[in-house]
Structure formats: C-alpha cells, structure tokens
Amino acid sequence: MASSTYARWLRPEVYPLFVTVGAAVGLCAMQLTRNITGNPEVRVTKEKRAAGIxxxxxxxxxxxxxxxxxxxxxxxxxxxxxxxxxxxxxx
Structure with a gap:
C-alpha cells in the first residue's frame, strides 16, 4: 500500500504542485506570523487585551x-x- 502511494504522488509531474502548495502555505504562515506579532490591533496576551482601544x-x-x-x-x-x-x- 505504501509503495503504491509513493508511486502515485512522488513523480516528476507532481513536483510543481508540491512547490506551488508549499509556497502558498509559506506565504500564509508568514502573513499570520506578521499579523500576530506586529499588528497593533491584534492583542494576544491578556494584559494587552485589558488595555481596551x-x-x-x-x-x-x-x-x-x-x-x-x-x-x-x-x-x-x-x-x-x-x-x-x-x-x-x-x-
């Protein structure tokens, strides 16, 4: 079963799909990290949320x-x- 999965998905024709999906996931992760750490409207800690607007x-x-x-x-x-x-x- 495992060898048929590898034979199906690990072919050279599928590599561009892996690269595209990997780049999209990387961009989403970068934007999420940027918003959580740098956005002044996002407050993760309880002390910052208590400050209000x-x-x-x-x-x-x-x-x-x-x-x-x-x-x-x-x-x-x-x-x-x-x-x-x-x-x-x-x-």
Whole structure:
C-alpha cells in the first residue's frame, strides 16, 4: 500500500504542485506570523487585551507602511519597462 502511494504522488509531474502548495502555505504562515506579532490591533496576551482601544496612530502607520510597500512606491507601475520603452520611444 505504501509503495503504491509513493508511486502515485512522488513523480516528476507532481513536483510543481508540491512547490506551488508549499509556497502558498509559506506565504500564509508568514502573513499570520506578521499579523500576530506586529499588528497593533491584534492583542494576544491578556494584559494587552485589558488595555481596551488605544489611539496609537504611529504604531499603526509603522505596520501599514512596511518595507515592501515603501520599495514599491518608488518603482514605476510597469510590468516590463524596457519592452514598453522600446516600443514607445523609438530611436
């Protein structure tokens, strides 16, 4: 029984499926960890939950404006900028 399971699922055709599912699970785990540890609206410990609603705008701004968003803000909104430039600006 075990050898038939290995023969069915551990073939080279199934490797892209494993990679895709593994990447999706990794992204979900990363986002869950980021929300639990860094989101100012999520309070896991009892002491923080007892504090009630806090008006801490600086902490919320730090959470919302993370490094990836700051980097993306400086980039041009094009998928292939060199190809777009080639067709729009002929020499």
């Amino acid at each position: 806090l008006d801490n705008f600086e902490e919320g701004e730090r959470y919302a404006q993370h490094g990836v968003r700051k980097f993306a803000r400086t980039q041009t909104p094009e998928i292939m900028p060199k190809l777009n430039n080639f067709f729009s600006n002929p020499n």
